[in-house]
Amino acid sequence: MSDRPSVLVVVQRYGNVSGGAETHARELVAHLRPHADLAVATTTAADYWTWANVYTAGIDEVDGVPVHRFPVEGGRSRDFRLREHRAFAKIHPLAAEDAFVRAQGPVAPDLLEHLRRYGSDYDAVLFFTYIYYPTVYGLPLVPERAVLVPTAHDEPALRLSVYKRLFHAPRAFAYNSVEERRLVHRTFGNERIGGDVVGVGVDVPADRDGARFRARFGLERPYLLYLGRIVESKGCGTLFDHFLRWQSDVSATPVTLVLAGRGDPEMPVPSDPRIRHIGPLSDQQKFDGLAGASALVMPSLLESLSMVTLEAWAAGRPVIVDGRSPVLSSMAARAGAGLAYRSWMEFAEIGELLVAGPDLGDRLGEAGRRFVERTYTWPVVVEKYRDLFAEVAARNS
Amino acid sequence: MTGRRLLLVVQRYGAEVVGGSEQHARLVAQRLAQRHTVEIATTTALDYWTWAPYYDPGNDFLDGLLVRRFAVTAGRDPEFKAFEHRVLEEDHHVRDELAWPAHQGPVAPELLEFLHRQGGEYDAILFYTYIYAPTALGLPIVPERAALISTAHDEYPLRLAPYRPLFHLPRAIGYLTPEERAMVHARFHNEQVPDEVLGYALGPPPAADVAAFRAAHGIAGPYVLYLGQVSEGKGCDELLAEWIAHRERGGSPDTTLVLAGTVRMVIPDRPDVRALGRVSEDDKAGALAGAVALVQPSRLESLGIVLFEAWQHGTPVLVHRANLVTSGQTERARAGRSYADGGFGAALEALEAERDTLGGHGRAYVERECSYAAFDERLERLVEATAR
Numbered sequence: 041m042s043d044r045p046s047v048l049v050v051v052q053r054y055g056n057v058s059g060g061a062e063t064h065a066r067e068l069v070a071h072l073r074p075h076a077d078l079a080v081a082t083t084t085a086a087d088y089w090t091w092a093n094v095y096t097a098g099i100d101e102v103d104g105v106p107v108h109r110f111p112v113e114g115g116r117s118r119d120f121r122l123r124e125h126r127a128f129a130k131i132h133p134l135a136a137e138d139a140f141v142r143a144q145g146p147v148a149p150d151l152l153e154h155l156r157r158y159g160s161d162y163d164a165v166l167f168f169t170y171i172y173y174p175t176v177y178g179l180p181l182v183p184e185r186a187v188l189v190p191t192a193h194d195e196p197a198l199r200l201s202v203y204k205r206l207f208h209a210p211r212a213f214a215y216n217s218v219e220e221r222r223l224v225h226r227t228f229g230n231e232r233i234g235g236d237v238v239g240v241g242v243d244v245p246a247d248r249d250g251a252r253f254r255a256r257f258g259l260e261r262p263y264l265l266y267l268g269r270i271v272e273s274k275g276c277g278t279l280f281d282h283f284l285r286w287q288s289d290v291s292a293t294p295v296t297l298v299l300a301g302r303g304d305p306e307m308p309v310p311s312d313p314r315i316r317h318i319g320p321l322s323d324q325q326k327f328d329g330l331a332g333a334s335a336l337v338m339p340s341l342l343e344s345l346s347m348v349t350l351e352a353w354a355a356g357r358p359v360i361v362d363g364r365s366p367v368l369s370s371m372a373a374r375a376g377a378g379l380a381y382r383s384w385m386e387f388a389e390i391g392e393l394l395v396a397g398p399d400l401g402d403r404l405g406e407a408g409r410r411f412v413e414r415t416y417t418w419p420v421v422v423e424k425y426r427d428l429f430a431e432v433a434a435r436n437s
Numbered sequence: 438m439t440g441r442r443l444l445l446v447v448q449r450y451g452a453e454v455v456g457g458s459e460q461h462a463r464l465v466a467q468r469l470a471q472r473h474t475v476e477i478a479t480t481t482a483l484d485y486w487t488w489a490p491y492y493d494p495g496n497d498f499l500d501g502l503l504v505r506r507f508a509v510t511a512g513r514d515p516e517f518k519a520f521e522h523r524v525l526e527e528d529h530h531v532r533d534e535l536a537w538p539a540h541q542g543p544v545a546p547e548l549l550e551f552l553h554r555q556g557g558e559y560d561a562i563l564f565y566t567y568i569y570a571p572t573a574l575g576l577p578i579v580p581e582r583a584a585l586i587s588t589a590h591d592e593y594p595l596r597l598a599p600y601r602p603l604f605h606l607p608r609a610i611g612y613l614t615p616e617e618r619a620m621v622h623a624r625f626h627n628e629q630v631p632d633e634v635l636g637y638a639l640g641p642p643p644a645a646d647v648a649a650f651r652a653a654h655g656i657a658g659p660y661v662l663y664l665g666q667v668s669e670g671k672g673c674d675e676l677l678a679e680w681i682a683h684r685e686r687g688g689s690p691d692t693t694l695v696l697a698g699t700v701r702m703v704i705p706d707r708p709d710v711r712a713l714g715r716v717s718e719d720d721k722a723g724a725l726a727g728a729v730a731l732v733q734p735s736r737l738e739s740l741g742i743v744l745f746e747a748w749q750h751g752t753p754v755l756v757h758r759a760n761l762v763t764s765g766q767t768e769r770a771r772a773g774r775s776y777a778d779g780g781f782g783a784a785l786e787a788l789e790a791e792r793d794t795l796g797g798h799g800r801a802y803v804e805r806e807c808s809y810a811a812f813d814e815r816l817e818r819l820v821e822a823t824a825r
Contacts (some may be wrong), residue, residue, distance in 0.1 A: 152531045
């Protein structure tokens with residue numbers, strides 16, 4: 041390997057697509073570009089549900105990096121929910137698992153053929169997300185040079201036999217958090233395989249102005265900020281319940297819950313003047329909003345890495361998390377930068393503490409800023425990947 | 438320590454099964470059963486080409502061990518030769534390579550379901566022979582408790598897609614020889630997987646009656662022995678050509694080449710070549726003990742158990758140098774000679790001069806390396822590296 045390793049990035053979608061892992065992959069490619077010869081292998085899909093062919097198959101270019109797009113022969117099948125249900129049953133045949141992976145999509149056999157033919161031309165092949173077809177069937181074709189970014193959380197799929205090979209075959213892992221690594225080791229007993237906690241870098245603008253945000257949206261009271269999709273699966277139902285119970289108490293300090301994020305709410309938002317849905321924000325508005333917030337609330341239970349949590353910390357603000365979320369509550373404790381609730385009363389108590397005593401919030405936020413600086417900045421992330429690629433290349437030379 | 442619960446997975450298993458890796462599997466099962474609870478999961482097949490059902494599915498017992506037999510639902514693809522040609526020689530898609538284990542067989546879906554459902558009940562699962570479907574498709578289901586006993590040689594299928602992950606997945610690998618280990622490491626760069634070179638074990642040598650063997654087959658004078666299937670695949674055509682050339686140059690006068698084993702090729706009609714067909718165990722011991730040398734011309738042996746058997750009787754061996762395993766083995770034991778193409782005669786003559794010294798080295802080597810005690814120790818290390 042020369043000083044510049046050649047690296048193929050494999051991910052289910054790539055380009056102007058939303059999604060945590062896909063965004064992660066593209067940002068990482070942009071930051072690795074000065075240090076590695078990169079190419080991307082992906083599908084022609086743009087959305088993660090249908091995987092419909094939107095992009096043209098063939099060689100594309102994104103951010104100056106060649107992108108090989110392979111056609112999706114099978115999108116998500118119409119009986120996906122049934123397949124999922126069967127595979128997730130406590131007792132299920134092996135065949136149900138394979139059927140689930142195929143029904144989930146995107147089935148792109150030519151992507152596998154590309155890996156078979158050209159995989160060994162690269163020093164390393166970096167796979168994003170353990171759960172989809174390209175990784176399930178692609179990683180076993182290049183185990184000796186595979187680095188997996190699992191983005192795993194504790195979910196039923198992780199316990200399927202079909203995924204075990206992905207956690208025992210690769211050369212190395214790039215985990216998003218200490219908590220994810222612990223989960224993977226506990227689930228698979230694969231401590232022998234090395235790697236590192238890498239995650240992503242978080243960029244925050246130096247200019248952050250809470251007053252500007254308050255003025256823009258007419259906010260007078262202290263507020264808690266929620267950033268993300270408004271959907272039951274992200275814990276929004278619990279959040280609304282806990283917040284309104286707290287605020288219904290006559291002795292509660294009046295506070296506003298500000299909801300911001302792309303797209304229409306995917307569940308009813310209570311019609312209450314104390315809850316404000318302000319829609320999508322620009323990056324600048326987002327960081328202004330964080331700067332002015334008493335805290336970010338992050339009620340989701342199933343996160344392998346919460347970008348908004350890291351952004352809140354990078355901006356020096358504390359985060360309120362659900363104590364049942366193993367990753368978020370453990371990260372908040374490790375960072376000393378968040379507080380976890382297990383009931384609406386604890387939620388109310390935490391809310392009062394942070395709203396009534398801003399010093400506490402500032403101290404927690406500062407601890408969060410230092411936590412992010414230690415791990416989740418691009419120079420640190422890029423350095424760790426360079427080390428991983430060098431190790432992979434050394435083992436194959 | 439109390440024993441562990443172990444499962445051994447192998448494509449065929451039974452008293453009637455002939456085959457090197459199956460023989461190794463049976464030995465390993467018996468040795469491990471001295472200290473552990475051992476079960477075997479296998480198929481209903483007896484024949485390695487068709488995998489036609491022979492045994493009944495269900496529980497069986499052999500050597501006092503539970504043998505779980507799972508039905509073969511599809512034998513080898515009747516068009517396998519054509520399929521093989523396409524995958525090995527022609528342009529093809531990864532889909533074809535991934536279908537290889539199913540085409541080759543034996544396809545036993547219930548065996549895979551058993552691993553999926555009940556694999557977790559075993560502390561370690563030992564998979565025999567990398568190439569067949571039970572290992573290629575079964576090991577990835579239970580990598581966290583799997584040991585692979587690959588019995589690999591450097592052959593084209595080793596490069597196919599299903600086998601790329603197989604050497605990286607298990608907790609540990611048991612190689613038969615240092616040559617296999619070196620070949621696998623060079624190809625797969627899987628040095629991170631702990632391994633053990635297992636070799637083989639033999640009980641005390643069976644009593645040999647050379648005179649009885651000679652009398653039964655009418656063999657007088659010195660003879661060189663070949664033991665095993667007599668076929669072109671085993672290199673017997675090349676051996677015969679070497680032998681005839683050597684004799685026509687006047688080498689090894691009065692010496693006979695004795696071929697003992699099922700004959701699958703045309704044998705030249707000459708007084709100095711005798712094909713006996715399959716011989717009894719008693720005859721085999723006598724034949725080995727009385728031979729000037731055992732010759733093993735095959736280029737594709739992954740262990741060569743017959744070499745150890747010859748050494749046990751104090752008989753040196755002649756092996757083809759192209760086979761790194763048998764020639765490496767012979768060199769380590771200092772108990773024979775290897776020859777390159779055209780070099781058979783010279784090697785045989787050199788060996789004749791120090792036959793008993795080389796044979797003595799062989800006997801000492803087997804006593805040291807192939808004792809049950811030494812073998813058990815190596816097996817135990819493999820199990821410990823594998824078990825959860």
